[in-house]
Amino acid sequence: MTSADRFISGLLVQCRGAGPLRRVRTGMALLRAVWHNYRLGSEAARNLPVDGFKPELTAHNQRGQLLRHLRLHAGLTLLGPPGRLASWAADALDQHQADSGRLESHTEVRDNQAGRRCGEILGSHLRGVLSPDEARTLLAGVLCEDPAAPRPGA
Incomplete structure (x- = not known):
């Protein structure tokens, strides 16, 4: 199992449960994970394993900091219009740089775009539009170097 597979499984675990606030709770859980990741420090986060992710998501020494961007933008997307606005504002700063x-x-x-797409997929899963297996397949297509490989849990 690659780090990308573990990340996808973790996203889907966050989506367990039911209720009208599940989307918001999942978004907030992802944002809390970003906060804990920032507390690791820049170098420690950079050195997190990223095997199995698309190389273009980890290029130019980004490596493990990819996970911050994915969680941040997926979480913000799940929070609805105010979250999407914050996502686009953060993205504008990265684009300026x-x-x-x-x-x-x-x-x-690129990581921000992938994170937003992951948030959209998770939102569809939380609304019951996508099964866990369908969501896993779509997430792998966004994130994984080899999306056709069998995914654990699928």
Whole structure:
């Protein structure tokens, strides 16, 4: 099982349960994970394993910081319009840094886009539009180097 597979499984575990506030609770849980990840420090987060993720999501020394961006933008997307607005504002900062020549920021922008797409997939899963297996397959397509590989839990 790759780090990407474990990440996807963790996202789907966050979606367990029922009730009208599940989307908000899941979004907030992802944002709490971002906060705990920031407390690790930049280098410790950078050194988290990222095997199995698409190389373009970890390029330019981004590596484990990918996980921060994915959780942040997925969580914000799940919070609805105010969260999406915050996601786009954070993305604008990364885009500005990329435009000024910071190579890692090009990767951060791709990570932000992938995180928003993950949030959309999780939202569809939480609304009952996607089964866990369908959500896992779509998440793998967004995140995994080899999305056709058999996914644990699928």
